[in-house]
Amino acid sequence: MRKRLTVVTVGCKANFADSASIARDATAAGFEVVSPAAHPDVIVVNSCTVTHRADRDSRAFVRRARRDHPGATVILTGCYAQTSPDERRRLPEADHWVGIGEEGALGLLLQRIGGGNPADPAPFSEYAADLLLGHRRYFLKIQDGCDFHCAYCVVPLARGKSRSLSPEEILGKAAEAEREGARELVLTGIHIGLYGTDRGEKEGLADLIGSLLKETETVRLRLSSVEPMELTEKLIETIAGSERICPHLHIPLQSGCDKTLSRMRRPYDTGKFAEVVSRVADKVENVQIGADVIAGFPGETAEDFEETVRFLERIPVHYLHVFPYSAREGTESAQWPDDVHSREKKERVARLLRLDAQKRAAFLEGQVGRVLEVLAEAVLPGKGEVSGTSGNYVEVTIPGGSADIGGLLKVRAARVAGKGVAGERMGAHV
The missing domain is CATH 3.30.750.210 (Transcription Regulator spoIIAA)
Known part of the structure; x- marks a missing residue:
């Protein structure tokens, strides 16, 4: 009987790609790849370490895996496992700890654990693995x-x-x-x-x-x-x-203050950033542009922060990913005084999130009446609707069912609905 394995992903799109590779390697080792709800025998947590919150989330997923599946083998891999091996004693719930710098180590571990299928597995693509993981x-x-x-x-x-x-x-x-x-x-x-x-x-x-x-x-x-x-x-x-x-680009900014950008060691200033995003907005039809912003970087004064807000208000960026500064061991800024109080960081984050909400709402209003190409991704239970993502990264709900999932649909955006738009179908699949 084949053992069942699932992969839980924390963090960025690169981690999603890595998780698909893990699932493919697991299949080659004889495992059946399943969802976390399917009582897996092995759970791989693919971790992130970009912030303290990512570290915390990675540990929480390991602990949840152990709590929900006490008999399973739990493996921690990914960036947090790579950069923080000394924290292993804080996480006894993980049976194995495999850094991503150990090339081939996870695949060898999966082969050693053994999926229980002695036959050679059929060829298995990364896209097939993505589908198994729900993407x-x-x-x-x-x-x-x-x-x-x-x-x-x-x-x-x-x-x-x-x-x-x-x-x-x-x-x-x-x-x-x-x-x-x-x-x-x-x-x-x-x-x-x-x-x-x-x-x-x-x-x-x-x-x-x-x-x-x-x-x-x-x-x-x-x-x-x-x-x-x-x-x-x-x-x-x-x-x-x-x-x-x-027509969608995410372009990291981090700060709208030149002094802060220089301290961050970012290779541009606000003038160059504004020039680039304006050129994108002018040339790419109906593009949606997002940006990352860090609040409370060491040395960021109240006026520096206000400069960031004013800069964001005037450039054609349509949504923000906002993070409070988080000192990471081994980085240059971790050696500097973290001189923005945590309460002030929270207030700055809240201010930026309000601006993010305003920008998102304005962009969504501008989509009403437009024809969008939508990838149908999920059935909304009991509603007779499916949700999906447009080319310019708008969440769209439309009438439909399971037969639509995975298809590209032409949709007219009818009205703003929550954090996305409700649409009307304009014919068969693209």
């Missing part, structure tokens, strides 16, 4: 690691230097996923704007997207986070020039 979009990892050294960021310590997958491997995975029914590929990694730079390429990401458009036929492409300095004219023109590229 309707295929998270296609194109690179890993980061060559930047931002003062606050622990990720390079966990992930190492930037490393690009070969175009041949990426194109092969994309074509395979499309043959298996994928309708959206999310190009993901730790720092995807660096794609190809380790091979000396200057426009690696734009060239890769061009190749993907040639080698696939109908699947749409979405970019995960892209740093502002890597949004070159060629990349913007590539995004604007194809209806198959989702």
Whole structure:
């Protein structure tokens, strides 16, 4: 009898891609990959360490796994496992602790535990693994690691230097996923704007997207986070020039104050950031742009924060991911006084979240009456509706059922509904 294994993911889209690879390796080791509700024998928690909250969430998932499944084997892997091995004694609920820097170690562990299927498994793609993990979009990892050294960021310590997958491997995975029914590929990694730079390429990401458009036929492409300095004219023109590229970009900002950006060791100022996002907004039709912002970075005064708010109010950014500053061991800023009181950080976060809500609401109002292409992802029980995501990253609800799941639908946005829009169908699947 095959053992059952599930993967719980904490953190970014790169972790979702890694979780699909874990599921594929587990299948090769003889396991049946199941949902957490299906009484798994082995639970892999793929952790994150970008903030203290991510560390806490990772530990909480391990403890919940042990509480809900006392007889299961619990494995902790991912970035938190990599950067914090000394904390293992705080988490006795984890039977195994495998850092991501230990190449091949998790696969070997799964083989040693054994899934109980002596036969050679059938070929199993990452897209198939994504489906088993409940994802309707295929998270296609194109690179890993980061060559930047931002003062606050622990990720390079966990992930190492930037490393690009070969175009041949990426194109092969994309074509395979499309043959298996994928309708959206999310190009993901730790720092995807660096794609190809380790091979000396200057426009690696734009060239890769061009190749993907040639080698696939109908699947749409979405970019995960892209740093502002890597949004070159060629990349913007590539995004604007194809209806198959989702008009959605997440462009990390971190602060709207030049003094703070300099202390953060960010390689741009507010003028350059404003220039880039304005160019994207001008050239990419109906694009939605998001940004990350850190509140309460060491040395950020009340006036510095007000400067950030004023900057965000005037640039074409439509939503914000807001984080209170969190000192991470091993980073440059962890050596500095954390001189913004926690209460003040919370107030600044709350202020930015109010601005985020205003920006989101204004963008949603602007979608009413527009025709959107929506990937149907989930049935809403008892409502006769499905929910999905538009190309420009709007949550959309429309009349429908299980037969629609996984399809691309043409939808007219009829009205704002909560944090998204309610839509009217405009015919069959795209």
